[in-house]
Amino acid sequence: MTSTAQEIRIRPLSELDISRIVAIDERLTGVYRPEVWERRVGYYLRRDPEGCPVAELDGKVVGFMFSDVRGGEFGLEETTGWIERFGVDPDYQGRSIGRRLFESVRGHMTRHEVATIRTLVDKNDSDLAAFLRAVGFDNASLQALELRVAEPGVRG
Numbered sequence: 001m002t003s004t005a006q007e008i009r010i011r012p013l014s015e016l017d018i019s020r021i022v023a024i025d026e027r028l029t030g031v032y033r034p035e036v037w038e039r040r041v042g043y044y045l046r047r048d049p050e051g052c053p054v055a056e057l058d059g060k061v062v063g064f065m066f067s068d069v070r071g072g073e074f075g076l077e078e079t080t081g082w083i084e085r086f087g088v089d090p091d092y093q094g095r096s097i098g099r100r101l102f103e104s105v106r107g108h109m110t111r112h113e114v115a116t117i118r119t120l121v122d123k124n125d126s127d128l129a130a131f132l133r134a135v136g137f138d139n140a141s142l143q144a145l146e147l148r149v150a151e152p153g154v155r156g
């Protein structure tokens with residue numbers, strides 16, 4: 001039987017999810033980085049697990065979306081909800097799991113009086129942008145600028 005979106009359970013992040021998130025990230029990026037995710041999950045658990053839903057199918061975590069609510073950054077006085085990291089296991093993509101994770105984040109942010117939800121994506125990553133546009137994002141008036149001050153992998 002093919003699984004449907006109805007069988008997916010969306011729930012807040014827990015410490016026990018780290019290993020599945022590491023595995024999903026490894027499938028998406030080809031890089032195994034448990035220490036990185038241990039730190040990140042720890043950070044989001046301290047900040048707000050409710051703003052970081054995971055999607056579970058038959059007890060297995062198959063997707064996650066980490067977000068944070070902040071205000072007063074970059075001269076933006078309004079409360080902003082930042083979507084920072086997300087991913088759906090490639091075996092489970094195309095089943096509205098990403099959309100359901102986003103709807104959960106959006107509901108959480110609305111309850112926290114967020115005025116605008118923002119995120120940054122690499123211009124070369126058209127898949128991520130297509131997903132974000134499909135769930136309602138549009139071009140922003142903010143422009144991302146950067147200045148490289150060290151070679152990649154070189155710590156200052």
Ligand SMILES: CC(C)(COP(=O)(O)OP(=O)(O)OC[C@H]1O[C@@H](n2cnc3c(N)ncnc32)[C@H](O)[C@@H]1OP(=O)(O)O)[C@@H](O)C(=O)NCCC(=O)NCCS
Pocket residue numbers: 025028029085086087088089092093094095096097098099100126127128130131132134135
């Ligand atoms: C982007 C991503 C989250 C989408 O998850 P998903 O569960 O497959 O998405 P959904 O099935 O919920 O799709 C929601 C909408 O986005 C659209 N969409 C998703 N991926 C798309 C793509 N690559 N191109 C065009 N549209 C896309 C779907 O068509 C759907 O639109 P609809 O509802 O209007 O039909 C998933 O593909 C992913 O994890 N990508 C890699 C992310 C990554 O690299 N993260 C780095 C580690 S943090």
